[in-house]
Amino acid sequence: MFKKVLIANRGEIACRVIRACRELGIKTIAIHSEVDRESMHVKFADQSICVGDASVSESYLNIPSIIAAAEISGADAIHPGYGFLAENTYFAEVCEACRLNFIGPSKESIEQMGNKITAIKLMKKSGIPVIPGSDGPVNVDDPKIFDTAQKIGYPVIIKATAGGGGKGMRIVTSKENLKNSIVMAQTEAKAAFGNPEIYMEKYIEEPHHIEFQILGDKYGKTAYLPERDCSIQRRHQKLIEESPSPLISDTLRKKMGRVARNAAEAVKYVTVGTVEFLVDKKGYFYFIEMNTRIQVEHPVTELVTGIDLVKEQIKLAAGEKLLIVPEKINILGHAIECRINAEDPDRDFIPSPGTIGKLFLPGGPGIRLDTHVYSGYTIPPFYDSLIAKIIALGESRDEAIARMSRALREVEIEGIKNTSALHSKIMANEKFRKGSVSTNFLPKYILGR
Known part of the structure; x- marks a missing residue:
């Protein structure tokens, strides 16, 4: 069993992980941004380390600072919680390279399931029912996008291949709205996940x-x-x-x-x-x-x-x-x-x-x-x-x-x-x-x- 776990997150999920660790007899290290010094997870943990400024890019997404905090504190594992770096293949890979146990699946599993197109292809290959959709990414400049949408059947939904939480998604009910919806979804996906790639699938109504x-x-x-x-x-x-x-x-x-x-x-x-x-x-x-x-x-x-x-x-x-x-x-x-x-x-x-x-x-x-x-x-x-x-x-x-x-x-x-x-x-x-x-x-x- 692990001796010391660093929680690479904040808020209620960080508190939840700390409680589980305590029941297992594991010491905990909380990371926090400058503005989170008074957060409950910082008070609960056995140790706390500030990893950067208020912005997520400088703190909870700051991989070098988080890894440094784990090494300085003597952690042997990192729990990512949800959101932030929880489904980041590179972070899991860095943890492995630094001999820190990543409390989550392998980087290969994250990579396979993190990209929705790859995941859907794998599920189809395994005989698991999937929603009809495009065979790969779609782009506003592709002349075949209208044919793809017509083949799938309106309404269709445009989705970001990375991330989740409703970001980079648009429902399209007709040909006239398709191109504009693709552009908006790509823009939102890039801003949210750093990846503008999107795909198209049948929109299931009232599921x-x-x-x-x-x-x-x-x-x-x-x-x-x-x-x-x-x-x-x-x-x-x-x-x-x-x-x-x-x-x-x-x-x-x-x-x-x-x-x-x-x-x-x-x-x-x-x-x-x-x-x-x-x-x-x-x-x-x-x-x-x-x-x-x-x-x-x-x-x-x-x-x-x-x-x-x-x-x-x-x-x-x-x-x-x-x-x-x-x-x-x-x-x-x-x-x-x-x-x-x-x-x-x-x-x-x-x-x-x-x-x-x-x-x-x-x-x-x-x-x-x-x-x-x-x-x-x-x-x-x-x-x-x-x-x-x-x-x-x-x-x-x-x-x-x-x-x-x-x-x-x-x-x-x-x-x-x-x-x-x-x-x-x-x-x-x-x-x-x-x-x-x-x-x-x-x-x-x-x-x-």
């Missing part, structure tokens, strides 16, 4: 977004856990996740889980990752991507399985054997997660940085809270707006919704705007309560767009 947690060890064994439903999204960014999905039968769960496991085996996957699918109105499902890291929404899976995924991730990276048997896992009720962001829903979700005054966050039966904020903490404007995750567990979906509704009413955060009231509105919506939701739910039934 369900279903994902499976997968785990793999260094000895070739893989496993899958019960699915998460991530259909409630805004601009391709997940807002609410739950497990199990109210729309997935036991038969379909096993079928999709086995396909997810096959996807992991195709890239010899090690540690913890996620295979994501779209499920259409007829119940057909299609692979869309694999995330080679821990997910923001991992707590819902932890609550319904009783498995600590971050500890499993660390143990698998350290070379321990995977002992989980999917067929023996019992689903322990129903869990729902709401992401609370420092944003103003009444002003098109504009970020709301600032200093938190009065703060009350919920607790009580069946409620888990993952956060890094506290009264007096200043939310900087330079990073992601996620400030807390509230997770409710109930014996049934109805009880989980009731507990989440109660928890959201207890939230009090002064000094900044936040999205807790929006989540309360969703919990009260009859369509959501019936479980009949798709990826267009939020704009159509809540935001009225």
